[in-house]
Amino acid sequence: MANRNGGFIGTDGLDAPDPPTAITPTVGVGTVSIAFTAPTDAGTSAITGFVAQVSTDGTDYSTGSNTGTSSPIVVSNLSSAASTAKVWAINAYGTSAPSDASASFTPSAARGIFAGGDAGSAGMRNDIRYFTLASTGNTTDFGNLSAVRQRLGNSGASSTRGIFSGGKND
């Protein structure tokens, strides 16, 4: 007998799947990849998909959401706030009860960086400034380039490292 313990079930609710288990988050920059185990009891119809949702207060799971047909599901555009996730399984008859909440996770912050440049009468700069890309706002001190530099153009980065190449120091 399936463990159908309520939740968002369909009109023929007793045929909805059991909830997924083993909800395991892995954070990225502004994202979380949510791994899970599909229920062994899919109800009386094959599972057609899963919904993963994120909450920052443990109650309202509308902070972020995505769907998929298998584990993991990536939820994007998240702020760098402590969060938990739940996953639901879906079949033709409806949606399972929610899974247990995941352990708490905090996505890495998406950051923009501005570096170097020419401040006119104030001279060239070696300043590195950053700002949070999840919201609007001013820049904050990050550190310094090894020397004053301008004319570097667009710079590249991975999710962890920012690279500054070339430029002019007079």
Place this chain on the structure above:
Amino acid sequence: MAAVNIIEYITIASTGNATDFGNLAANNQDTSSLSNSTRNVTGGGEEGSGTNRIQYITIASTGNSTDFGDLTENKTNHCSGGSTTRGLFAGGTLPGTGSSNVINYITIASTGDATDFGDCISGGLGEYPGMATSNTRALKGGGGSNINVIDYVTIASTGDAQDFGDLSVGRGRITATSSKNTYAVWMGGSGPSNVMDYVTISSTGNASDWGDLDATVRFGSGLSNNHGGL
């Protein structure tokens, strides 16, 4: 001293000073770079005269740059960005001959010469625009004589750029970065300026105020840990 060959890096999630990474093939100013999760590619610039050199490094390591191929033009003061697979170099100045509206593309994971993509809508505007990308779109804003034009292309295709909207304040000598698939943010520029303004990449329309740099700055450099190449 003028142009430098310095490559240095920061750890974006922390704060602190930049650390030496290696060297470009030559002293190079007015160049522009792009990346995916593994490679940083630098194209063009002025190495005493305009160059079409494209060179790359592996971001997770340290060391000097390696030859990638050539742009179709010897260009400077251009902008660049890309998706996870394709990198674009757009606009800029052709030393001694004027401005360029040419967009080139490369396949980041390989090596080889750049291929023509199409033309910027703001052809001839030239100097020091800023590019911001999602996984699918590249937006180029500002440049030249305080231009306010934002135009865009679909990175996976080829063709000429289309009009997107206007910056809140027209400016050249600007830079840009992006929050993947959400915001493009342009920073600083002629004046100098402390303006930061943004658009939602997936839409079209004019830019809105984002915030302020701590000072008025032109010819700065922008990057993020969440751009369209990641």
